[in-house]
Amino acid sequence: MNLNQNITENVRTALAEDVGAGDLTAQLVPADARAQARVISREMAVLCGQAWFTETFKQAAPSATVEWHAVEGDVMQVNQTIVTITGNARELLTAERTALNFLQLLSGTASTVKQYADALKGTKTKIVDSRKTIPGLRLAQKYAVTVGGGHNHRLALYDGILIKENHIATAGGIAPALAQAQAVKDAATDNPFAADAFVMVEVETLVQLTESLAAGAKLILLDNMSHDMIREAVAINMTFNNGEADLEVSGNVSLDNVRSYADLGVDRISSGSLTKHVRAVDYSMRMSRI
CATH class of the missing domain: 3.90.1170.20 (Quinolinate phosphoribosyl transferase, N-terminal domain)
Incomplete structure (x- = not known):
């Protein structure tokens, strides 16, 4: 639709x-x-x-x-x-x-x-929404995010792959989950969005970040990490293909602290509060x- x-x-x-x-x-x-x-x-x-x-x-x-x-x-x-x-x-x-x-x-x-x-002006960081929208009004709120100067994350489960902790645990690890993600995209011939669906890995530790980068991840979500951990994550990312992977921060983001995350050098910051609160x-x- x-x-x-x-x-x-x-x-x-x-x-x-x-x-x-x-x-x-x-x-x-x-x-x-x-x-x-x-x-x-x-x-x-x-x-x-x-x-x-x-x-x-x-x-x-x-x-x-x-x-x-x-x-x-x-x-x-x-x-x-x-x-x-x-x-x-x-x-x-x-x-x-x-x-x-x-x-x-x-x-x-x-x-x-x-x-x-406005708080992110002068940085390279984009503010991004999530799927935490009012039921029945997702397209409307996603549209409103762009009017306000923000960017859209995946629209729904059918147009993006976000590998979270439960997927990692049940798929057998980060590398197997990433490998399976491409297989899923290739097999979803009845889904017109599958070919262009992005693949992102959510990590909670720097060890998981390193595993993701080593497995070829290009989009990585840093979930609920401290400023010190994020700073180190940016440095680690630079050691893999000169920072080719995009890093996204999520968790406990507010208007008061969003600029401090951007100043660490991440590419994206996502927040459910944009559409939920x-x-x-x-x-x-x-x-x-x-």
Whole structure:
């Protein structure tokens, strides 16, 4: 499913959840009443989710017009009018909450990511997301990460191989797991993503790091390592093909410490908090009858 299809399905599911058999409260308004609504930002935030917002009105208020006054990725200022919607009052009322839910959530994700991306400016390190997303909204949140200036890790289990401790233990070690990874990719002829799937090894010790590099690993995740261990890991990596492998840091990453990890010389830093610990942006919709 591509992003546009996903947007349509996200909105359809959300409206079915919220509206169900019909919006009882909207019926307090005359059926032929028309209104204009404005969405206002109550705080500084990165605008994200325009397509989901517009699609909500397309489905719930098909006769409405949506006029944006900002561009996706813009930083909204306090009390800035973001978008104006004009149409049947009942339909606008029915669409309001679902539309705002998407806009607030995705803007919250993008705004958080921008803080991390800004903290890494001047370094080679990229901030990367994870699969720790809200169920049903993975593509939406992955999209919001890119709007905020971040990068996507694997989308799902079908388009990347991450060899973790349990895989290593049951496959018989790091080298056998890496060898099997290529065999799995070659055999997955019914999976169109398999050929381009990356292979990454997660390590918890410097011994495992050395084993991974010796086995030819090109992507290595340093899990919950101290700054001293990461510094040494970068040095060890340089002894194997002049640091050809990309090193990624994960675990206990926060806005307070993300720059300190980047300064150690790693290539990527991943954090589930980008999409898991999201605070919705405070957007408000105000309507008036016309």
